[in-house]
Amino acid sequence: MINSAQVILPIEFIRAELYCQITGESMEAIYSHIRDGNWAAGKHYKRTGQRTLWINIKEAQEWIRKQPHVETVVKASRKASKSEMENDVRACA
Known part of the structure; x- marks a missing residue:
């Protein structure tokens, strides 16, 4: 049997199950991309x-x-949180 990750073909679409095997992404993650609107039907x-x-x-x-x-x-989120905390401290002073 040929390891599916070793097969390189000029194809656009592969079955979701094979995509999961190759990338390590779960089916739930794929459904999440679709459900959340991150992946468009016909495109992704x-x-x-x-x-x-x-x-x-x-x-x-x-x-x-x-x-x-x-x-x-994460860094941007931490900066925002730190800035918010500093503002809260100033407001309390």
């Missing part, structure tokens, strides 16, 4: 049947590439 994913979900590899990777780096988000 496509349903061809009631139980058949396909993922566009290129578009999914592009979406990941555009996401902010978590450390940048």
Whole structure:
């Protein structure tokens, strides 16, 4: 049997189950991207049947590439929290 991660084909869409095996992402995470509106039907994913979900590899990777780096988000959040705390302290003084 060929390891699916080793097969490179010029294809756009792969079954969601294979996408999960290759990337390590869970089906729940995929459903979350869809439910939250982060992934668009026809662009990031496509349903061809009631139980058949396909993922566009290129578009999914592009979406990941555009996401902010978590450390940048955490630092910005901490700065905002620190600034809010300083304002609260000033207001109490």
